[in-house]
Amino acid sequence: MTLDTQHSAAFFDGRSNKRRNVTLRLRDKLEIAEQDAVIESWPYDEVRRADGPPQLLRLRCTGALPLARLEITDTATQGIVAAYCRSLDLGGASAGQTWRIVGWSLAAVCSILLLVFFGIPFVADRLAPALPFALEQRIGDAVDKQAQALFGGDTCTATDGQAAFTKLVDKLRVAGGVEIPLEAHVVSSKIPNAFALPGGKVYLLEGLLKKSENPDEIAGVLAHELGHVQHRDSLRKIIQTGGTSFLIGLLFGDVTGGSAVLFVGRSLFDASYSRDQERAADDFAINVMHKLKRSPKPLGEILVRVTGTEGNSSMTLLSSHPLSEDRLALMSKDAGQAGGPELLSAAEWKALKNICSSRSKAETGPSLFKKKWTW
Numbered sequence: 001m002t003l004d005t006q007h008s009a010a011f012f013d014g015r016s017n018k019r020r021n022v023t024l025r026l027r028d029k030l031e032i033a034e035q036d037a038v039i040e041s042w043p044y045d046e047v048r049r050a051d052g053p054p055q056l057l058r059l060r061c062t063g064a065l066p067l068a069r070l071e072i073t074d075t076a077t078q079g080i081v082a083a084y085c086r087s088l089d090l091g092g093a094s095a096g097q098t099w100r101i102v103g104w105s106l107a108a109v110c111s112i113l114l115l116v117f118f119g120i121p122f123v124a125d126r127l128a129p130a131l132p133f134a135l136e137q138r139i140g141d142a143v144d145k146q147a148q149a150l151f152g153g154d155t156c157t158a159t160d161g162q163a164a165f166t167k168l169v170d171k172l173r174v175a176g177g178v179e180i181p182l183e184a185h186v187v188s189s190k191i192p193n194a195f196a197l198p199g200g201k202v203y204l205l206e207g208l209l210k211k212s213e214n215p216d217e218i219a220g221v222l223a224h225e226l227g228h229v230q231h232r233d234s235l236r237k238i239i240q241t242g243g244t245s246f247l248i249g250l251l252f253g254d255v256t257g258g259s260a261v262l263f264v265g266r267s268l269f270d271a272s273y274s275r276d277q278e279r280a281a282d283d284f285a286i287n288v289m290h291k292l293k294r295s296p297k298p299l300g301e302i303l304v305r306v307t308g309t310e311g312n313s314s315m316t317l318l319s320s321h322p323l324s325e326d327r328l329a330l331m332s333k334d335a336g337q338a339g340g341p342e343l344l345s346a347a348e349w350k351a352l353k354n355i356c357s358s359r360s361k362a363e364t365g366p367s368l369f370k371k372k373w374t375w
């Protein structure tokens with residue numbers, strides 16, 4: 001028991017500036033003794049914390065002189081005294097003040113939640129375009145490594161097919177005025193999908209290539225992905241998700257059960273781009289196809305074909321998109337103006353279709369492409 005243990009402290013009696021070295025005794029009250037004589041005793045529930053430097057515990061007593069102060073520097077003593085004085089942080093202990101504290105805490109939680117849902121997207125929108133490309137590339141490499149580890153699919157490398165693919169991507173890049181260097185690959189995966197990662201990485205999955213009927217369909221899909229690249233959408237998404245987890249951590253102290261649930265919910269919500277971002281990528285694709293004097297309609301057609309055959313079951317890939325039919329209608333509008341040269345020759349198109357006849361092994365792991373990627 002600590003009943004008779006003595007703890008040293010400094011005492012200011014509130015009448016003079018004189019500092020008195022005292023010892024504290026934890027009896028039925030907090031006794032302040034000077035040379036074995038008790039000079040004051042403070043009821044524990046009247047002891048309050050007074051403003052002071054963080055390493056110092058400075059106390060006052062609501063029943064004592066207003067300027068009387070007790071200063072404890074020893075951390076062990078601070079802990080013991082704080083354990084006895086349960087009302088340390090109550091302003092005046094009135095119910096109104098307690099409610100004010102509760103109110104402020106709620107306000108703090110609300111403002112963090114507001115920040116998560118509105119502030120972070122706002123910051124991400126402004127930060128993403130300002131980030132130097134070198135940094136974006138590093139982020140892209142990190143994400144790419146994770147993607148590679150989860151791939152389960154190999155990179156397709158047939159030489160003729162790769163040449164045709166590079167030619168197609170390059171035409172689209174020039175027409176779209178995309179200045180950052182691109183790294184585009186076809187990956188052997190049955191999922192009909194395509195996506196872009198930060199740093200100009202564009203992936204087309206074999207499943208989509210198989211479902212395509214002409215180069216313009218693939219060109220449209222890739223042009224849409226270049227739109228995401230140009231608008232730095234994936235970078236924005238990563239900043240947003242990273243910022244969100246940081247704030248959730250702040251709110252809950254660490255990633256506990258509750259925050260994990262919230263965070264997972266939020267990342268699921270985040271897993272696709274916003275409708276506005278999708279629309280902007282579609283507009284970008286339409287523009288690129290117009291510049292090449294090719295119809296954007298095939299993009300709409302492959303979208304309808306893919307969603308038509310896949311249904312709604314596992315295809316989150318289009319859930320956040322505007323309806324495929326609407327997109328097809330949008331892309332069909334100016335289709336008549338198309339009369340430019342073919343993007344790929346028949347031989348090149350055949351080679352691209354066969355690009356996965358040769359592959360380079362990727363690290364194996366659970367497939368990344370089961371559900372969540374969006375194009």
Ligand SMILES: [Zn+2]
Nearest residue numbers: 278281374375
């Ligand atoms: Zn998209």
